[in-house]
Structure formats: structure tokens, C-alpha cells
Amino acid sequence: MSPEEPQAATRWDAQESLPLLPEFERTALLLDMDGTLLDLAPRPDAVVVPPGLIDAVRTLRNRLDGALAIVTGRPIETVDALFGDAPHAVAGEHGGAVRHHPTELVERPALPTPPDAWLEAAKRLVASHPGALLERKARGFALHYRAVPVAGPLFRDALANLVAGRDDFQLLPAHMLWEIRPRGADKGSAVSALMARAPFAGRLPLFIGDDVTDEDGMAVARAMGGGGLQVDAAFGTPAGVRAWLRQAAAIGAWPELMPPA
Numbered sequence: 001m002s003p004e005e006p007q008a009a010t011r012w013d014a015q016e017s018l019p020l021l022p023e024f025e026r027t028a029l030l031l032d033m034d035g036t037l038l039d040l041a042p043r044p045d046a047v048v049v050p051p052g053l054i055d056a057v058r059t060l061r062n063r064l065d066g067a068l069a070i071v072t073g074r075p076i077e078t079v080d081a082l083f084g085d086a087p088h089a090v091a092g093e094h095g096g097a098v099r100h101h102p103t104e105l106v107e108r109p110a111l112p113t114p115p116d117a118w119l120e121a122a123k124r125l126v127a128s129h130p131g132a133l134l135e136r137k138a139r140g141f142a143l144h145y146r147a148v149p150v151a152g153p154l155f156r157d158a159l160a161n162l163v164a165g166r167d168d169f170q171l172l173p174a175h176m177l178w179e180i181r182p183r184g185a186d187k188g189s190a191v192s193a194l195m196a197r198a199p200f201a202g203r204l205p206l207f208i209g210d211d212v213t214d215e216d217g218m219a220v221a222r223a224m225g226g227g228g229l230q231v232d233a234a235f236g237t238p239a240g241v242r243a244w245l246r247q248a249a250a251i252g253a254w255p256e257l258m259p260p261a
């Protein structure tokens with residue numbers, strides 16, 4: 001048996017488990033940003049929006065009567081800086097901030113802020129690991145170790161110690177980062193909040209994401225009769241997601257899913 005064969009079988013399994021997509025006209029499209037719409041970059045501030053992507057997102061939004069949102073762990077301001085008003089709604093900070101329309105104010109569910117001492121501890125960790133990055137969020141923070149992978153386990157242990165015994169905060173893994181954020185909001189609660197309002201209400205959510213935290217969003221989307229697509233299994237790469245979305249924008253229908261061969 002060649003080494004390729006088991007891998008092919010795994011991919012076939014992934015293909016078998018791809019969900020039926022909601023009818024295009026009835027879909028509310030909910031898109032993660034980093035690792036889904038955009039390629040991951042060495043630093044979070046180094047992501048690039050490829051040419052044509054904003055137009056494709058805007059065209060899709062119009063074809064879906066506005067029902068398109070970006071649902072990300074990043075602050076809403078970051079999405080604004082990268083995508084402008086192309087998405088109708090944005091949920092940032094893993095559900096910690098929701099804006100239902102580009103001209104509306106940001107809504108924030110009541111959540112705790114991490115103690116200052118935790119931030120000081122995070123700053124010390126970053127200072128002692130050149131290349132590591134501290135990303136502040138309104139109610140939490142993330143430690144990025146992409147440039148110093150060896151620091152990953154140490155950061156995890158240090159942050160786990162901070163949140164140990166607290167039921168109001170949690171430590172979450174993502175691509176080359178650890179994040180502390182309050183419990184009580186996640187991408188699932190963001191999907192619920194978005195789907196409660198026009199133009200999303202009454203539609204079937206389709207959530208596309210690449211990360212552990214996206215699974216909360218997919219679970220809520222599926223529970224509402226919609227679907228969730230994992231980038232690796234359904235598209236292979238963010239470039240695959242973008243090609244699929246561009247085609248959907250062009251034809252006004254969901255293209256056939258062609259999982260990576």
C-alpha cells in the first residue's frame with residue numbers, strides 16, 4: 001500500500017461528511033476571517049486581502065439580500081480596516097462584540113475583563129521570548145508564538161495557571177496562539193445574535209471556519225437547520241474558500257463542493 005492511500009481514504013471520509021448546503025436564496029453566510037477568507041500570516045497585522053476578494057464579498061452580500069457577516073476573534077475595527085463595509089454585519093472578539101449593520105453601534109454582551117495582573121504576566125512572557133506577540137482585546141488577550149514555536153507549551157502552562165479555578169474565563173487554543181477570554185460569549189452566541197435580526201432572521205446559517213473556536217458557530221448553524229464547513233475538509237485552503245466564494249458571487253448559487261484531492 002503506498003503512503004498516499006490512507007490519506008486519500010481520510011479525505012474521502014471528509015468528503016462523505018460534507019453537509020448539504022442550504023438553498024442559496026435562503027442562506028445567511030457567516031464567514032470566519034483569518035485562515036478562512038485570508039491566508040494566515042507570520043504576524044496578525046501582516047494579513048493581506050487579495051485583489052478581488054472585497055468585491056466578491058460585496059457581490060455575495062447583495063445576492064443574499066444583505067445576509068453576510070464576518071464572525072472573527074479579532075476586534076471589529078480590524079475587520080473594518082481590512083474589509084470596509086463589504087460585510088453587512090460583523091461579530092468580533094469571539095462574540096464579545098456584535099455590530100448588526102455597518103452604520104450601527106457595536107453591541108457588547110456584559111462580560112468580565114481580565115485582571116491587570118494577568119496582562120502584566122503576559123507582557124513578561126512576551127518580553128522574555130523575542131518574536132512572541134501580545135494581542136490585546138477589549139475583554140481578553142492572545143499570546144502569539146508563531147515566530148517562537150518553542151514557547152507554545154510554556155505559554156499554555158503559564159496562561160492555564162492564570163485561569164485555573166476561575167469559571168468566568170477560559171483558555172483557548174488557535175493557530176499558533178493561546179487566548180484568554182471570558183466565558184459567556186463565543187462564535188455560537190454571535191451566530192445566535194446575528195440570526196435574530198434582519199436580514200439574517202428566517203434564513204439558514206452557513207458557517208465557514210478553520211479553527212477550534214469556529215466549531216461553536218458551526219454547531220449553532222447546524223442546530224438552526226443550516227450547515228458548517230471546515231476549511232481543511234471542504235476547501236483545503238483559504239484560497240480554495242475564496243475561489244468558491246468568487247464563483248458563488250458570479251453565478252448566484254452554491255458551486256459544487258470539491259474537497260481537496
Ligand SMILES: [Mg+2]
Nearest residue numbers: 032034035211
Ligand atoms: Mg480562523
